[in-house]
């Protein structure tokens with residue numbers, strides 16, 4: 001057999017049938033469901049008199065709309081409450097396993113999946129959410145789908161797909177001080193652009209990637225969608241297997257050993273073909289952040305804001321002018337030192353225990369700057385509990401951070417956590433589109449440590465100065 | 468789903484690249500549990516001023532484009548989130564066909580699932596069609612799916628490509644699920660094969 005990529009292997013293991021026009025019926029091992037993109041799918045099933053083909057391969061959780069403040073009170077926003085109650089009715093009617101709001105296991109679907117051992121290497125995983133790419137860190141083929149496809153997976157446990165192209169991003173070397181997986185990923189997006197991965201599955205390789213823990217790999221794969229890719233992938237290795245072992249829904253005992261033997265076959269063969277290759281050196285990457293309203297507008301923290309006058313392309317120049325205006329920045333100004341109003345540490349990109357430790361390391365013994373609102377939103381109830389066992393909550397509370405319940409929160413501002421017009425936010429999330437965190441809000445994407453540094457200094461800051 | 472055959476309608480031009488799904492339908496309107504009713508929030512931030520009144524400069528607020536059924540834009544239409552609320556909002560507004568030089572993957576897919584025809588045409592052709600659209604109701608465009616052509620007001624025919632399977636589904640107004648279920652036998656065979664090859668895959672149950 002010709003050498004195959006990791007993507008090719010997982011794909012081949014899941015094709016039920018390829019139709020004459022080249023579309024494949026692809027089998028789905030795990031379907032994750034949340035409250036925003038599922039109600040219309042359940043409704044469709046009901047109208048057609050259909051059931052879920054495999055409820056035991058499906059898991060539902062509430063995350064997008066949930067309040068991250070006091071949970072002992074009923075949810076105030078009637079529409080959010082309705083969406084959550086609708087999901088609760090649907091999971092009951094259709095027999096779908098569900099983590100309710102008040103369960104310690106509740107959290108952001110892309111944090112919960114790996115944490116519970118629901119997402120495993122070699123699987124196909126879908127969810128009605130573009131950041132499903134996160135689960136690619138397990139060595140699984142994971143991608144976001146629309147609501148009609150959610151209904152399709154519910155009814156058939158399959159999806160209609162054409163194979164993606166293969167892209168490999170290799171990062172070799174050892175990252176310098178203050179450089180996390182988030183900085184590596186921002187550098188990659190800055191390098192390839194927001195359409196750089198369109199139509200491709202992006203495999204991350206190289207010594208710098210191998211050296212990352214699972215949380216870091218999830219951060220990378222999470223934002224592969226911001227580089228336009230259909231999915232991100234990291235080949236499973238001992239780091240992966242150690243992570244999976246003992247998780248509630250992972251295989252146990254003999255089954256686990258059998259699984260590992262299979263998972264070890266899941267890596268790209270020597271000589272396999274990639275349609276696109278990109279290589280970066282970890283040593284060239286500095287602590288980074290975005291300055292504009294597209295995730296590709298990446299700068300090193302030591303850089304100055306770019307000048308549209310130097311841009312040749314007219315359309316790009318106009319877009320830069322608009323972005324500078326929206327972001328309230330001047331061409332040529334140093335990005336470090338720009339004052340922030342809000343700091344948000346959370347989202348499926350950076351809300352795992354490792355992320356909170358990195359932020360706490362900077363926050364310890366310091367105070368949130370005067371006039372800055374800083375919030376920590378753990379990715380799941382379990383992350384929150386572990387952080388509390390490690391005393392991180394105390395570090396944050398002493399420093400003046402808000403310590404909140406798990407959910408998507410200010411990543412997209414569907415719940416009450418929103419920016420007001422003109423507010424500038426240092427955020428560990430993944431999208432900086434206009435109005436993403438609230439109408440008129442200004443978002444700078446950066447790592448948890450950089451976000452904590454901004455909180456305690458009151459401005460965008462090179463984290464290396466505080467370490 | 469409504470069939471799509473031949474559409475003769477007013478077209479509106481939105482000459483912008485990278486119109487993301489947050490722009491088509493902002494997150495705060497995703498709290499609905501229905502597919503319909505989102506049309507009034509389509510392009511909310513462009514269509515309404517901060518005080519909630521209509522922005523008269525925005526094309527979809529102007530006569531005759533208030534009734535546009537065809538939308539023409541620049542590259543990478545529908546990038547960002549996977550929300551199917553984006554095509555639902557367009558459909559509820561009345562849009563049945565979107566024309567652009569390129570589309571984001573998930574949005575492109577989602578259009579077909581809702582009876583919206585996405586037509587991919589080179590940038591200069593899109594610009595020419597935008598010129599036609601600017602003439603308003605004097606210049607209706609016709610999108611003929613069976614013949615795979617866009618017919619300009621002067622009668623010129625612009626051919627476009629479409630996947631034959633998707634064309635068939637649109638023409639007949641079919642939904643994918645019924646089609647896939649015809650392969651029940653193959654799916655069953657696959658499942659029993661996997662049960663043997665990867666028997667360790669756990670079933671999920673939560674009490």
Ligand code: SF4
Pocket residue numbers: 063064108109110129131347348349407408411412429430
């Ligand atoms: S945290 Fe943000 S990006 Fe992640 S699933 Fe929630 S809303 Fe989407």
